[in-house]
Amino acid sequence: MAAPSKQKTRWHIAVFLAPAVLVYTAVMIYPLFNTLRLSLYSEIDQERIWVGLQNFRTLFGDAIWSDQFWNALANNGWFFLIHMLVQNPIGIALAAILSSPRLRFSAFYRSAIFIPTILSFVIVGFAWKLILSPIWGIAPGMLDAIGLKFLYQPWLGKEEYALTTLSLVSVWQYVGIPMMLIYAALLSIPDEILEAGECDGITGMAAFWKIKLPLILPSIGIISVLTFVANFNAFDLIYAAQGALAGPDFSTDILGTFMYRTFFGFQLQLGDPHMGSAIASAMFGIILIGVCIYLFGIQRRLRNYQF
Amino acid sequence: MTQIRRIPGTAIAAHAVLITYTIIALFPVFVILINSFKTRRAIFRDPLGLPTEETFSLIGYQTVFKQGDFFLYFQNSMIVTVVSLTLILLFGAMAAFALAEYRFKGNTLMGLYLALGIMIPIRIGTVAILEMMVSTGLVNTLVALILVYTAQGLPLAVFILSEFMKGVSDDLKNAGRIDGLSEYKIFFRLVLPLVRPAMATVAVFNMIPIWNDLWFPLILAPAEEVKTLTLGSQVFIGQFVTDWNAVLSALSMAILPVMVLYVIFSRQLIRGITSGAVK
Numbered sequence: 001m002a003a004p005s006k007q008k009t010r011w012h013i014a015v016f017l018a019p020a021v022l023v024y025t026a027v028m029i030y031p032l033f034n035t036l037r038l039s040l041y042s043e044i045d046q047e048r049i050w051v052g053l054q055n056f057r058t059l060f061g062d063a064i065w066s067d068q069f070w071n072a073l074a075n076n077g078w079f080f081l082i083h084m085l086v087q088n089p090i091g092i093a094l095a096a097i098l099s100s101p102r103l104r105f106s107a108f109y110r111s112a113i114f115i116p117t118i119l120s121f122v123i124v125g126f127a128w129k130l131i132l133s134p135i136w137g138i139a140p141g142m143l144d145a146i147g148l149k150f151l152y153q154p155w156l157g158k159e160e161y162a163l164t165t166l167s168l169v170s171v172w173q174y175v176g177i178p179m180m181l182i183y184a185a186l187l188s189i190p191d192e193i194l195e196a197g198e199c200d201g202i203t204g205m206a207a208f209w210k211i212k213l214p215l216i217l218p219s220i221g222i223i224s225v226l227t228f229v230a231n232f233n234a235f236d237l238i239y240a241a242q243g244a245l246a247g248p249d250f251s252t253d254i255l256g257t258f259m260y261r262t263f264f265g266f267q268l269q270l271g272d273p274h275m276g277s278a279i280a281s282a283m284f285g286i287i288l289i290g291v292c293i294y295l296f297g298i299q300r301r302l303r304n305y306q307f
Numbered sequence: 308m309t310q311i312r313r314i315p316g317t318a319i320a321a322h323a324v325l326i327t328y329t330i331i332a333l334f335p336v337f338v339i340l341i342n343s344f345k346t347r348r349a350i351f352r353d354p355l356g357l358p359t360e361e362t363f364s365l366i367g368y369q370t371v372f373k374q375g376d377f378f379l380y381f382q383n384s385m386i387v388t389v390v391s392l393t394l395i396l397l398f399g400a401m402a403a404f405a406l407a408e409y410r411f412k413g414n415t416l417m418g419l420y421l422a423l424g425i426m427i428p429i430r431i432g433t434v435a436i437l438e439m440m441v442s443t444g445l446v447n448t449l450v451a452l453i454l455v456y457t458a459q460g461l462p463l464a465v466f467i468l469s470e471f472m473k474g475v476s477d478d479l480k481n482a483g484r485i486d487g488l489s490e491y492k493i494f495f496r497l498v499l500p501l502v503r504p505a506m507a508t509v510a511v512f513n514m515i516p517i518w519n520d521l522w523f524p525l526i527l528a529p530a531e532e533v534k535t536l537t538l539g540s541q542v543f544i545g546q547f548v549t550d551w552n553a554v555l556s557a558l559s560m561a562i563l564p565v566m567v568l569y570v571i572f573s574r575q576l577i578r579g580i581t582s583g584a585v586k
Contacts (some may be wrong), residue, residue: 010411013409016494017406019464020421021402021417021421027436031432032435103321113329114577122521122541123562124542126544127338127339131338136354137354138354141354149428215447229426273434276433280432290425291426
């Protein structure tokens with residue numbers, strides 16, 4: 001390396017930053033903006049031409065496209081709602097129980113409950129598909145054992161249940177993450193605060209609702225936004241369990257699978273990178289809106305308590 | 308129990324809830340594993356029974372080994388994961404050091420720029436990434452996957468590591484400077500060893516998503532010789548849907564490496580999450 005001139009051309013700073021910034025810019029940021037740019041083009045006679053917002057007009061205006069888009073978006077919204085209503089409360093409840101003092105085997109429970117989270121969607125998707133399958137009969141067999149056989153349905157094969165079932169499978173898989181984060185937040189609450197509460201007669205459940213829950217609200221906020229981002233760019237589970245067509249009859253189609261199908265094509269439809277980019281741009285917008293609502297609307301109102 | 312004490316009802320209730328949920332969490336994995344060692348008949352007749360002497364069978368595993376190149380898939384996954392993690396840690400630590408240690412113009416801005424990627428998923432840029440990989444001839448190579456995962460892991464790595472590096476004592480670094488160590492030596496010899504726990508946390512956080520990813524292998528590297536284990540098992544299972552022995556065995560074989568990794572690293576992972584590294 002050339003010796004830096006006497007005063008401060010601190011080359012080492014550039015050397016330290018360069019590899020990370022280059023890889024990050026070239027493989028993440030540049031393609032991101034390039035994708036946004038590509039959504040303004042179209043391919044006609046094998047030539048890429050500028051079409052402005054035409055792709056978006058097609059996506060939102062042309063019934064063939066807009067029906068699919070709104071269907072995927074609505075499904076995605078339902079997918080997210082189930083996560084918020086089922087995954088996070090279960091995660092919080094488990095964390096609250098785990099964090100109670102003098103609980104035996106808590107390390108074992110923690111590790112065991114976290115196991116589904118480390119498995120890939122492919123494993124999880126197929127495993128549940130087999131278990132719920134009417135051919136194998138584990139699910140109906142077990143319902144039969146407790147006298148509830150009449151409740152059994154081929155859940156993944158019915159339009160009205162498939163999406164909810166898959167959302168619950170995803171909840172089953174990811175409950176470990178809110179559990180761990182909330183658990184960490186609960187452990188960081190100093191004992192003095194809880195003892196002060198005890199002196200005022202606040203114990204047990206009341207201590208949870210009145211003292212702990214308000215203190216872990218910032219963590220719940222973070223978990224919500226992480227869930228939002230993960231859900232609105234989910235793909236693997238649906239693809240592994242239901243294929244790219246997100247059956248039955250697109251009832252489990254979400255933005256990720258819709259974008260994949262559009263980009264690569266399926267059956268008779270040819271792949272279209274520009275429409276794919278348009279969908280990706282819409283996803284980008286949705287995620288951006290969600291993150292901004294969190295950053296400016298929610299996070300600012302939650303006070304972070306420093307202990 | 309050596310000591311007689313009253314077990315309060317709440318403790319029993321707590322254990323009951325936790326045991327119930329643990330069973331819910333482990334049941335599917337357990338069912339897949341036990342059935343992968345059974346004959347086809349036993350799989351259907353008694354899906355919840357453990358394999359016995361009569362019902363024990365390895366036919367599924369034989370099919371898997373004959374038909375699928377699982378060792379190759381495993382090797383590919385291993386290469387991609389290990390190389391990506393190394394690059395994330397090295398590049399991430401270097402950038403984190405620059406941001407945490409030096410005051411220079413644009414420091415905050417650079418920090419924000421690198422942090423953007425924490426919230427924005429790299430998948431959004433897939434169309435352009437594929438186009439770029441095609442034009443550089445990297446499509447269907449492991450390099451493409453490594454580059455993508457490195458870029459994806461860097462933002463969080465830089466964020467976590469720079470928080471930790473701010474805590475490294477200035478006296479130590481200045482002592483090194485007085486002894487005439489270059490900035491590079493200060494970084495590699497003094498600072499890196501001190502942030503090792505944080506590096507382990509970053510490694511564990513990145514390991515599982517990289518190993519399990521289906522999207523990028525499917526799009527950037529679907530060719531047989533570069534398939535990762537996740538994609539390989541997905542394709543294999545898709546082809547053998549009706550061969551239950553093979554499907555169950557393939558699933559078990561896909562579960563195994565992750566479980567081994569988890570057993571080795573679970574302490575680190577749980578400590579990493581609970582230490583609040585992701586706040």
